Amino acid sequence: MEIRDFAERILQSDSLAEKLRPLDGPATDRIPGPPQRFPLPARPANLKFAGRKEAPAMPAPTAFRDPAKRAVAHHIMANHELQALEVMAFTLCAFPDAPTEFRHGMLPIMADEQRHTRMHAQRLEEFGMTFGDLPVNGYFWLKAQDFQSPLDYLAGLPLTFEAGNLDHTIEFEQAYDSAGDKKGAGIMRAIHQDEIGHVAFGIHWLRAMKPADQTDWDAYIDHLHWPLRPEKAKGKAFQRQPRLDAGLTDEFIDQIQHAGRDDLR
Template identity: 65%
Template sequence: MEIRHFAERVLLSDSLEEKLRPVEEPFTDEHPGDPLRVEEPTRPANLQFAPRRSAPSMPHPLSFKDQQKRAVAHHIMANHELQALEVMAYMLLAFPEAPTEFRLGMTTVMADEQRHTRMHQVRGAALGIKFGDLPVNCYIWKKALSFENELDYLAGLPLTFEGRNLDHTIEFETFFLEAGDPKSAAMMRQIHKDEIGHVSFGIEWLRKMKAPGDSDWEAFCKHLHWPLRPFKAKGDTFQDEARRAAGLSDEFIQQLRESGPDTGVDE
């Protein structure tokens, strides 16, 4: 399958099943096409982006004993995964001149995002809420509209949103275990392992594409757009070893650990 055709299917289909349908055949990149940018992904009616603050917030972990609250958490995380998938498709269409090796790597990550979305979809339904029963936000998507090049994407999504998920997945594994839900906890551990690979993709290509002379940290900070900043790339339980496994340097990890709300990025 041509990468462009796959990206168009993910970004422009109004069928969730089509967006999440795995690609079994090898990818080709012979016809990347002209740049294409859209203001919003095409989605089914029940997954249209809701007005600001009308989508539910993540329930407090202490409420996770309530099955319904855990279902809400999976619904929210399914939307996060779907937005990440759509942002990746957007990047493939907006920057068709990117190296084929980069674009092929993106399709591998996208297969994981499809699977993660389905995992949350299935688990949420088992707990009582079907994906699309609740309003969904567009936070990740809106941040992607500021990406002006591949480095902005690498800093913003793999190294910030997915970097933060290195911590959040372990935190939610603990929350689900404490709530007596080992199935949800096992899901989060599997997603955590996949996120290590996604962050690895991010730092590998940041190093290949950054300006000569820039350190990893300098390139990362330089390509974040407000309100994204280094502080947003970590959760409450900082996972040093996962970041090392992803290939981040000890210096980068230490700078990230020490970063605060005003570190590294000008508004």
């Protein structure tokens, strides 16, 4: 199957099952196609983007004793994972001239996003809910509309949203565990491990694509688009070791850890 066909299936199908269907056999990149930007992904009616004020807010970890709150968290995170998948498909279609190795490297990460979405959706069913029962926002997708190059994608998704999830996944693992929800905690731990690899992909390709005389940090900053900024790449409880495991330098990690609202030049 062509990589382009796989990406278009994700973006153009209004069936959740089709979006989450694994790649059909080995992929080829012989026909990457012309650049194409999708203003919105097709989605089933119950998963179309609603306004941010319509979608529920993430429950506080202290509320996870309530099973209903834990279910809401799974619903929100399922939408995050689905958006990440769609943003990756958008990137493959918008930047067909990106290196073939980069494009092939995105495929196992997209498989992870499909699996993460299914994990949250299946857990929702155990709570008596269906993915799509609540309104969902399109925050990640809307930020991707500002991407003008693969480097913008790397700065925005792997090195900001997914890097921040290195902290969030641990926070929510602990919240589920404290509530006695071992299944929820296990889902978050599995996703955390995958996110380390996703961030590693991001920093590897940032280094491969940026000018040789530019530092990792300067390349990262140069390719962030407001309101994305370094402080978005971390959670409340900063986790240093997984960032080291992903290949970030101590200097880069220090910059993220101490990032504030005035960091962008």
